[in-house]
Amino acid sequence: MSAELMPIIAFLSGAMVAAILSSLSVSRAARLQQEILKRGQVAHGRVLHVWRPKLWGAFTRIYFEFEPVGIEGTVRGCHVDRRAAGELRASLPAVGATVSVRYLPDQPQQAVIARLVSRFTD
Numbered sequence: 001m002s003a004e005l006m007p008i009i010a011f012l013s014g015a016m017v018a019a020i021l022s023s024l025s026v027s028r029a030a031r032l033q034q035e036i037l038k039r040g041q042v043a044h045g046r047v048l049h050v051w052r053p054k055l056w057g058a059f060t061r062i063y064f065e066f067e068p069v070g071i072e073g074t075v076r077g078c079h080v081d082r083r084a085a086g087e088l089r090a091s092l093p094a095v096g097a098t099v100s101v102r103y104l105p106d107q108p109q110q111a112v113i114a115r116l117v118s119r120f121t122d
Helices: 005-039
Strands: 041-051 060-066 075-081 098-104 107-113
Touching: 005 098, 005 107, 060 098, 060 107, 075 098, 075 107
Parallel strands: none
Antiparallel strands: 041 060, 041 098, 060 075, 098 107
C-alpha cells in the first residue's frame, strides 16, 4: 500500500468509527427517553426556550422547568427532540407553554416532555 493512501484510509476509518459511535449514542439516548416515559412520574412544566439547530444532523432542544413531587424548588431540564428536522415541526411547544413532563423520581434531572417522545423507536 502506498504512503499517499495512508492518510486517506486513516481519515475514512476515523469517520466510520465516529459515525458508528454517534449512532450508538443516539440509540442509547432514545432508549433512555423511552424508559423515562414508561416508568417516570408526571409533573407539569413550562417551556423556557426552544433551540433549533442550524446544522443538518443536529437535534432540536426544548428547555423547560418543572417542580418534582417531594423536592423543594424547580428543576430545569433539556428535552432533545430526536425526530428528523422536517418531521412534525409544527408540533413543538411554544415558549411559555405548559407541558406534561415525565421524570425519574430518584433522578429528577432525567426528564422528558412526554408528548415529544416517539413511541415507535426500537
